[in-house]
């Protein structure tokens with residue numbers, strides 16, 4: 001990410017005394033990511049990640065942190081949130097909500113092979129199943145309601161042909177969201193941003209999913225579509241790489257088979273997933289927030305993906 005809120009070692013020292021991690025020894029801002037302020041911190045107890053939440057408030061955050069705890073307790077590989085002496089997972093730092101989680105081993109696999117995609121498919125299906133009995137409800141805050149608000153905000157910045165694309169897709173997604181297929185999709189807590197940069201691998205061994213701060217209750221198939229649109233494509237064109245798509249979907253369905261309605265709605269969800277990230281990238285690009293280190297994501301990438309998903313038939317779900 002960017003660092004929107006600066007934290008020095010002097011700031012951190014007194015704040016850290018409430019956590020059972022010993023003294024803070026070092027802090028380093030993390031340049032990747034775009035939503036929150038993230039830091040690697042070294043303490044006497046080891047390496048952790050400190051996140052200061054820039055857009056989420058104290059009421060919303062227990063959903064994410066307790067979901068991570070819930071998943072970890074059921075064997076899904078995710079960072080463990082650290083509670084302070086009062087048992088709180090979210091504590092104010094510089095007036096904003098902040099949390100400490102364990103640091104995952106490994107690094108992101110930015111050029112994934114079919115075996116990486118299969119590992120992600122298996123863990124994603126396990127995550128969906130494991131989260132079924134999670135008791136806190138929170139909608140996907142980047143779902144259809146947010147698209148309705150955001151589309152008119154970004155529209156004036158777009159070329160005529162992109163305005164047309166956005167209007168047409170909004171209309172299509174509104175109609176699909178009212179369909180019987182969509183109503184029948186299984187749903188529950190989903191990650192909703194499971195891009196390559198949010199998964200760690202040690203070689204070919206998946207060590208964890210992280211960055212749950214876009215998670216929310218939505219359809220499982222939307223989560224699968226978000227994941228396929230990032231992991232299983234030719235990065236230059238956005239076209240689906242059929243070998244990687246097949247590896248991910250076969251692995252997913254071996255744990256959680258797809259329903260008939262999901263088979264019929266697959267292409268619509270690939271489009272929805274492309275639209276969601278085109279919109280957020282457009283918003284961040286044209287209406288940026290201040291940041292010390294900010295690497296904007298290219299909206300054109302998801303415009304290309306959306307155009308392809310609206311014109312080329314995707315392979316059927318297994």
Ligand SMILES: Nc1ncnc2c1ncn2[C@@H]1O[C@H](COP(=O)(O)OP(=O)(O)O)[C@@H](O)[C@H]1O
Pocket residue numbers: 001002030032033034035036037038049079101102103104105197198210211213
């Ligand atoms: N639990 C973690 N373990 C290891 N690295 C992490 C962890 N959380 C975040 N990171 C690192 O921080 C970077 C930015 O985190 P991310 O959650 O993607 O930021 P943002 O929420 O701002 O998009 C990641 O790419 C990763 O390198």
Ligand SMILES: N[C@@H](CCOP(=O)(O)O)C(=O)O
Pocket residue numbers: 032033034035193195197198211277280281297
């Ligand atoms: N994955 C999204 C942006 C969210 O950033 P992240 O670093 O939290 O994954 C995109 O690529 O647009």
